Every structure is written in structure tokens, then in C-alpha cells.
Amino acid sequence: MTDFSSLSLHEAVNGLRAKSFSAVELAEATVVAAEAAQGPLNCFTGIDGERALDMARASDGRLAKGEGGALEGVPVAIKDLFAVKGVETTASSNILKGFKPEYESTVTQNLWDAGAVFFAKTAMDEFAMGSSNETAAPGPVVNPWRANGSAAKLAPGGSSGGSAAALAAGISYGATGTDTGGSIRQPAAFAGLVGVKPTYGRCSRWGVVAFASSLDHPGPFGKTVKDAALLTRVMSGHDPKDSTSYQGEVPDFAAAADRPVKGLRIGIPKEYRVDGMPGEIETLWREGAKWLEAQGAEIVDISLPMTKYALPAYYIIAPAEASSNLARYDGMRFGARVEGGDLNDTYEKTRAAGFGREVQRRILIGTYVLSAGYYDAYYLKALKVRRRIYEDFTSAFEKVDAILTPATPSAAFEIGSKAKADPIEMYLNDIFTVTANIAGIPAMSVPAGLDKDGLPLGLQVIAPALDEETMFAVAGALERAAGFTAKADKWW
Amino acid sequence: MPVTPDDVRRIAKLARIAEPADRIDALTGELNGILKWVELLDEVDVAGAEPMTTPVLSALPLREDAVTDGGVRDAILTNAPKAEEGFFVVPKSVE
Numbered sequence A: 001m002t003d004f005s006s007l008s009l010h011e012a013v014n015g016l017r018a019k020s021f022s023a024v025e026l027a028e029a030t031v032v033a034a035e036a037a038q039g040p041l042n043c044f045t046g047i048d049g050e051r052a053l054d055m056a057r058a059s060d061g062r063l064a065k066g067e068g069g070a071l072e073g074v075p076v077a078i079k080d081l082f083a084v085k086g087v088e089t090t091a092s093s094n095i096l097k098g099f100k101p102e103y104e105s106t107v108t109q110n111l112w113d114a115g116a117v118f119f120a121k122t123a124m125d126e127f128a129m130g131s132s133n134e135t136a137a138p139g140p141v142v143n144p145w146r147a148n149g150s151a152a153k154l155a156p157g158g159s160s161g162g163s164a165a166a167l168a169a170g171i172s173y174g175a176t177g178t179d180t181g182g183s184i185r186q187p188a189a190f191a192g193l194v195g196v197k198p199t200y201g202r203c204s205r206w207g208v209v210a211f212a213s214s215l216d217h218p219g220p221f222g223k224t225v226k227d228a229a230l231l232t233r234v235m236s237g238h239d240p241k242d243s244t245s246y247q248g249e250v251p252d253f254a255a256a257a258d259r260p261v262k263g264l265r266i267g268i269p270k271e272y273r274v275d276g277m278p279g280e281i282e283t284l285w286r287e288g289a290k291w292l293e294a295q296g297a298e299i300v301d302i303s304l305p306m307t308k309y310a311l312p313a314y315y316i317i318a319p320a321e322a323s324s325n326l327a328r329y330d331g332m333r334f335g336a337r338v339e340g341g342d343l344n345d346t347y348e349k350t351r352a353a354g355f356g357r358e359v360q361r362r363i364l365i366g367t368y369v370l371s372a373g374y375y376d377a378y379y380l381k382a383l384k385v386r387r388r389i390y391e392d393f394t395s396a397f398e399k400v401d402a403i404l405t406p407a408t409p410s411a412a413f414e415i416g417s418k419a420k421a422d423p424i425e426m427y428l429n430d431i432f433t434v435t436a437n438i439a440g441i442p443a444m445s446v447p448a449g450l451d452k453d454g455l456p457l458g459l460q461v462i463a464p465a466l467d468e469e470t471m472f473a474v475a476g477a478l479e480r481a482a483g484f485t486a487k488a489d490k491w492w
Numbered sequence B: 001m002p003v004t005p006d007d008v009r010r011i012a013k014l015a016r017i018a019e020p021a022d023r024i025d026a027l028t029g030e031l032n033g034i035l036k037w038v039e040l041l042d043e044v045d046v047a048g049a050e051p052m053t054t055p056v057l058s059a060l061p062l063r064e065d066a067v068t069d070g071g072v073r074d075a076i077l078t079n080a081p082k083a084e085e086g087f088f089v090v091p092k093s094v095e
Helices: A007-019 A022-040 A049-064 A105-111 A162-167 A184-192 A225-235 A279-294 A308-328 A343-354 A359-369 A378-399 A423-431 A433-441 A470-480 B005-013 B021-043 B073-077
Strands: A043-045 A075-079 A117-122 A173-178 A194-197 A217-221 A265-269 A298-302 A404-406 A443-450 A456-462
Touching: A007 A022, A007 A049, A007 A225, A022 A043, A022 A049, A022 A075, A022 A117, A022 A162, A022 A359, A022 B073, A043 A162, A049 A117, A075 A105, A075 A162, A105 A173, A117 A162, A117 A279, A117 A404, A162 A173, A162 A217, A162 B005, A173 A194, A184 A194, A184 A443, A184 A456, A184 B073, A194 A225, A194 A470, A217 A225, A217 A359, A265 A378, A279 A298, A279 A404, A279 A443, A279 A456, A279 A470, A298 A378, A308 A359, A308 A378, A308 A423, A308 B021, A359 A378, A359 B005, A359 B021, A378 A433, A404 A470, A423 B021, A443 A470, B005 B021
Parallel strands: A075 A117, A075 A173, A265 A298, A265 A404
Antiparallel strands: A043 A117, A173 A217, A194 A217, A194 A443, A404 A456, A443 A456
């Protein structure tokens, strides 16, 4: 009997092709594991065993004929921000409770076309606004990882925390996420996984519930760099339904993960050292640079002086775009409605009841910075700062081929530990990841080690726009050197 | 310039969110905290900087001006909180 939970995506693909097990067996095991984990981890917003078995049977049929796509028969968990036709899609918000889209997101369609099997939607911070999964309407997701000798519940990061938890618990073989300020890379780092945010436009946003349109990046989680690279390739591609979707070819990213890094110049930006960052993260970062140097890369000290402005710029741009995008939730065409005395009263009551506090806070900030008399001072200013941040990266990329930084300023923290704090304290989680969203350039996190409490820590690789191949090559080199094989001890 | 509780009530009205009276003071504090923090951007010299939304510059794609979708009224109405005879039902909005 195969231990399905320990398989990587590539091992699952190969096992199915070699007929070591069937897609139905794999889907059944996945659904059983998902149902058993849902109580303790709360990582799914819905599990659909019936659909999983139907799709798995179809995959077995294709595999029997020697046919099938790159992911034929492999279960992939889908963040609840992606529309899956006929499956409740809520963005973990009460305002979308019961919403069953009549259409399929392009990214999930690409996965199904490659043979992937749907089995569950994963929980997330409401409308992807959060860094801990504590803003999810159905309650927080629990990280499968625990500190040594402790039973305290840790946050899986966010906003794609359910995807990270499901994969780290060995329930799935890949998962989708979206990354607006770090929402794939931060949970990946907190859960010992690989998380990829491709270049803006690589993955279509069509059918993905919009948060901040110019910052939203769909991307995958994988257990390995190659798994994540394969998922990135399958999910990417031009989509006529998204006018910002990139029209060029999609390279073979998994092959790029094997490329040598000899001769590559790797930048170490001095601004990615922050007050209060544990010494272990600094040490791991230095170690990561040494691993690359040992494989023939050249380490170059660089400066990205605009770094500290990325997060404040983000907290103007993202709420502004969110306030506009979330205007559609008015209780008229879909989602929940709370009847009021007249039309405006209905709107106001519906939105007050349907949106959680963090979402309301961001809509209010966004409404304010876009309101008459403040647009230039806040929103336009932030878009100009955005240009400066981008220029920082373009001048750095004249000297280096990729940049190495820590993925997060800490390891996973306890659920509730930041609940009473100033919202800005939670926002600071994204300090290392948000720069790549502002610039739209590809970035990914790779698990690189454990801290003193036995919790995973990640390193981040940032590359120039559309050069995911170099990013995967560097990530592959880090993975080989780190030899990260730790798994969360099963307690759930 | 900090926002006042009256500003917050006005913003909430613009955003069409019925913020309960007992939340206004707390929200005023939270919003001012964030607005104070983003003042950091005043340090940046943005003279001559072109506002930016995306790093991959390409012309917006054009296509034939032809109908490519539609005719799916019933599908569109499926998720309506209220629908009758092929229409969305909304509260009266014209006096």
C-alpha cells in the first residue's frame, strides 16, 4: 500500500502513469484524508468527494489508453477565490455564502485540461485580505506545523493559508493560491512549502474573485521546486478574457529548475534586514548565499533604497482597488442580501452584515484615498512611488540576475497573538514579499531550514519580469543544497 | 491631516456600509493609524515619475467587434437573491 500522503506531485504523476496505483485510489485517499483533517485544521471551505471520483474515473480511462495531460489523475486543492463551475465559491466571506459560479476560472480550467482532479476548495483570509487566515468567515485555519514540545495552534500564514495547510498536511499534491502582497509566499514559508508568484499577467485573473487587480497574481504551491514549476507552467498562458494576460510563450519551468547557477550573479539587498528579525533568519539568509556561491554563483551586495516605501504604497493601492472591486457586492445580483427600508439602506445593511472587519476597514481606507480631493495626494502618489520601486529593481537587475532575501520576518506565529495589536503589525508580515507585487516581477519562496522551535523558514528568490526560468534555477539550487525534508508531525 | 469621526461616517456612507455608531471611534483611530503610517511616502521624490500599474508593457489587445458571449440569462440569474420572470428583483429606487 502506497503512503499517498508523502508523494510529491511528480511522484504522483509518475505513479499513475506506471499504474502503481489508480487515479480513483488516489482520489479516494485524498478525500478521506481531507475529511479527517477538516475538523482539526479547518483548511477547506468545501470537499467534493463525488466530483473528485468522477474526474478520477475519467483520468483512469485516459491513462488506460496511454493518454492524459501533464497532471493526469492528480488531486489539486483550489483556493476558494477561484471560480469552479457549480461549486460554492465564497472567498471565505459571508457575503458570498451560497454563491455557485456558472463559469470556470481560466487557471482552474487549465488545470482540469491538464488532467488535474478537483476535490476541495481551501479556506483563506476573507477576500484574501490578511496574513494569518484569521479573517476567514468560517474561522481560522490551523497550521499542521507545531513548535517542538508545544500544542499551541499556529497560523498557517495567509491569505492562501488553507492551501498551504492542506499541502503541508500531505492531503494534496499541489494547490492554487493568489498573491497580492505575499499571500502565496508567506504561507508557503510558514508551512515548509514552495510558493510561486509568477510575473504579473502570466496567470489569467479571469474567474478569480478580484481583490486588487493590479497586484493580484494567481500562482501555485508545491512540495518541491519542480512541482511548483510544473504547476506554474500548466496554470500560465494567454487568456483573451483577461486583457492584462501576457501573450508570449510559456517556457518549460520544470526544466529550468535543473539549470546550473554557475556564473549567475545573485544580489543581496541590505534593506531586507529589519528590526526585531530573529538572528536565525539572518543566518539562514547568509547560508543560502553560501549555498549558491558553492555552486558557482557570484554573490553581489546591492541596495534597493525604496524597499521601506513598498508596504505603505501597497496600503494605498490595494485598498483603493479593493474598494472599487468590492463595490459589486451590493446584494442585488448575487450573494447575500439584507433587506432595508430603501435601496441605499439595503446596500448598507447588506455590506455591513456581509463583510468582516478587516475587509470593511480596507474598503473605508480605499474609499477615502480615492475620494474627491484626496486622489492625487494618496492614490496617484502611491502609483508614482510604485514606479520608483520598480526602477530600484530594474537598476539592480543591471548588476545581478536574481535577488535572494528572507521570505518572512518570522516563523509561523500563534493564532490570536496579533489579534489585539495594531493592524499595521499584521501588515508587516508582508514586508519582504510585497515589493515584488508592487513591481509585478516574479518571486518565490523555498523552504530552507527549521528555526530553534522546529518551525520552517523560507528564503525568497526574486527575478526580472518574465524571467521565471532564472528564478526556478536559483530556487532549484537552494533546494538541492538545503536538503529540506522535514514534515509536520501528524497530530490531526 | 487626521480624519474625524464625521469623516468616517461620510466615508462609510460613500462606501455604502452601515457602520454601527459604536464602531466609529475605533475606526477613526484605525484609519488615522494607517494614514499616519503611509505619510512615509512624503519622503520619496516622485518628480517626473510616471504612475505605474504593470511592469509588462504591451498594447491592450484588440479583437473583432463581434459578440463572443451571452444569451445565458438563466445562468446569470441563478445566484440572484431575488429573481422573477427573468429579471433581478431590487428594492424600489425611484420615488
